[in-house]
Amino acid sequence: MGYPDGLRLTVDAYLEELRFSDDAITGGLEEAMRYSLLAGGKRIRPVLALATARAIRRDEADFLPFAAAVELIHTYSLIHDDLPAMDDDDLRRGRPTCHVAFGEDVAILAGDGLYAEAFRHVLEHQTGEPRDILRALGELAAATGVNGMVGGQYLDVHEAAPDGADGLRRLHALKTGRLIGASVECVLLLAGQDEAATLHYRRYANELGVLFQIVDDILDVTESEDVLGKPQGSDERHGKRTYVSEFGLDGARALAADSVANAREALAEAAPRGASELEQITHFIYTRTN
């Protein structure tokens, strides 16, 4: 089972065309933003958004502005996470991180700018009922704030999550889970679907976020630097608690198998007529090697 590369190419082509600066004087800032945004990758979050549009039998092109915004926000989070005061990582996808390439001041602002431009892009380009756009933006803001991505990163760098498996799950539910979940859920909101229709999709998306993180932690200890595009074993060197440190490698693999089964079950209930691209992404997240 492959990855929905057609959707990924659509996302890549759309991101490539994006410009943020209305004036050449801020071109240097835009260069840093595009350096990180166009560094490649599987584009899992925006592809998830477009795959969700297909699953509900809607034209994915209608959701590209939102999908792109999610990738802008993901890129912003990577830039800030890599900063010297945070994880202090020099390499990302095999290239120097934003602050190494452009300086720490520009990297902080590139992250700040990507977040603002993500909202601006949705507000200027996303079509739909105004009420639905507001609901989707509300979920996007919540998923990326104190009770989402930023709060999760705080728990991570400040080691503020409670001990044990529950604390680890809550950390990752905020840090990575909510934005992955929002990538699915916001498309349903934009499409005007009601609570009942989104229930199983939300369960699917939450499980997918868990699966993503378990596999990420496994890859950090099993794959080489060449494959990962960043130093192997960096979680352990940073003293980070992971699914592997908590449950051992075999335990983490068993959790991943449970998680993918849960995700597939939820998806089957969400989309009884099938959702081949979402099934592909699920399989990819489970079996990926980088």
Added chain:
Amino acid sequence: MGYPDGLRLTVDAYLEELRFSDDAITGGLEEAMRYSLLAGGKRIRPVLALATARAIRRDEADFLPFAAAVELIHTYSLIHDDLPAMDDDDLRRGRPTCHVAFGEDVAILAGDGLYAEAFRHVLEHQTGEPRDILRALGELAAATGVNGMVGGQYLDVHEAAPDGADGLRRLHALKTGRLIGASVECVLLLAGQDEAATLHYRRYANELGVLFQIVDDILDVTESEDVLGKPQGSDERHGKRTYVSEFGLDGARALAADSVANAREALAEAAPRGASELEQITHFIYTRTN
């Protein structure tokens, strides 16, 4: 002529009640956010927003969620501007800056979190027609992105603005002017006013942003550390171009006098029946000493 302290007290009371974290585990992040948010100050931007509501004969209480969001965003910009990689300031309003009090990692995330929570707060609490809320949010995002606040800060720290007075004006129009302008303009958008009605208000708000910055630059060289709550002459030490470095102290004072006259003229056209709180704020910004 005084400052509209009634509106300021309304803003302060509203900000004091705000909570961001749904879960105690992210309480440490919220503490850093509230430390900077509740450090006092004149609350010029949210007070401007509420004063604009009064000028168009609307109940200011209806615009408090938006007004608060602007102050959250302003606070986020101060936290990031103070970071070691940016202006490296240890004092702000007479207290240790956020990164000195909580560490650089938490300060970066406190800024990130305040920005996200600003949007979330508007999306969850601001009343109005959905279409009008979207227009206001679009302006708020644009005013704080690459073509606004973040772009202006880039020009400032990276010394990327063109030489001369024009470059200086463009820098400050982005860095401080657009958010001050948005504090006025977004209230008109939320109130459903059309382009024609907002024209003179926009001219007023833009001029107020210019005035604010000229006076800020003058105060940096004329007022003591005790009055400013931060080291005197810090612009010069940072090698920053200011209205004083560009035009001299007398020249900057003359520009301020021109600017306040322009602002008052625009306001008189915007609000022919008078707008006493906006007149007070204009006077305050011109004559303030810190």
